[in-house]
Amino acid sequence: MKRDQRIVQSERAIIEAGISTFVSNPSAGMSDIALASGVGRTTLYRHYDSREALIRGIALHCFDEIDQVLRPLYDKTGRELIEATFRLLIPIADRYRFLNGLWQEAGDNALVAQKLSEWNRDTLWLMDNAKATNEIDADIPSVWLSNFFDMILYTSWSLLESEELNQEDAIHLAIRSFFKGCGK
Amino acid sequence: MKRDQRIVQSERAIIEAGISTFVSNPSAGMSDIALASGVGRTTLYRHYDSREALIRGIALHCFDEIDQVLRPLYDKTGRELIEATFRLLIPIADRYRFLNGLWQEAGDNALVAQKLSEWNRDTLWLMDNAKATNEIDADIPSVWLSNFFDMILYTSWSLLESEELNQEDAIHLAIRSFFKGCGK
């Protein structure tokens, strides 16, 4: 029994349009998402019972996608791991951004809240690990590092998206700025 | 003829509550702002005819405030200017943030749109100037620099606001990260 192709097509379109629409306009309504995904508003409600459910669904999708993209990095550490994370995440940092803008409404849902806090813990570990390998200055608080990392990631993506930088340059500038800054 | 104190008090409260409320929740409604500012909803409408007018009013206030704070820097250049700008702007970067989240709806208002583009031009100049004095690597595109600057500014403010860093540390980390990065 094959899965109906209309369903997979609709779901794909909804998730994709949902991410980009919500990232550029967090207060977008169900009509906006329906329009952007080229799907009827009724169909949207058939797939997600409510706006809240839609946001939760997109969030879980984003967690999965990021997990999958990052899976090959399990054996890396320190600076190399941070660089590789930049490289893999920058092209899909809209997912990252969507999740980051979520802590507000996420209190509702236990699963999302838990994943968010796990993820926060992972980012802190990423930084502490690079401190341990002596590739990041240990004087810098980890909370700064993890926020700095997040912000660079999103800045790169956003300049990539607006076609002000190409992917290669965006990745290079992210890594370079993170470790060496922009001074002479 | 003295200005009625109730008016100045209401306006101050509205602007202040408006900035912090909109920054933490861009889709906040007029009731939210009224509540946060401790002013009746009717009074809020007496000061600003509409939600749009309120946002525009806050924006113009923010432009003014930033202009004033930055005025003493007119004779500085290069790295020194960038450092001083961090120092002066970080404590009020919520204003900066409010304006940054504005380009979406700003298309409506010509004055706001113009100020936004002027301001963007100034930031680019700030970077090019430091390139000219050889304190920033000229290889780095100015569009990256100005976005990098903005996001460091906001990151510092946000960690300051959440009391995860004190003001001194936030400023120091901003400047250090901008010029030297976080590597060893």
Add this chain to the structure above:
DNA sequence: TAGATATGGTACAATAGTGTTTCATTATTT
């Protein structure tokens, strides 16, 4: 103190967004 005026509350109309139901149409699977 007296006059003027800003305020807060209630009530109200208009609008926009949410979520549901029904039905004819279209696409997919078998």
Add this chain to the structure above:
DNA sequence: AAATAATGAAACACTATTGTACCATATCTA
């Protein structure tokens, strides 16, 4: 080709939000 299932459109009730009008009260200026 036939049965099945997903879709889009329209109509609907419901809720939240916007913006206005009025009035009694509190506060300011002169």
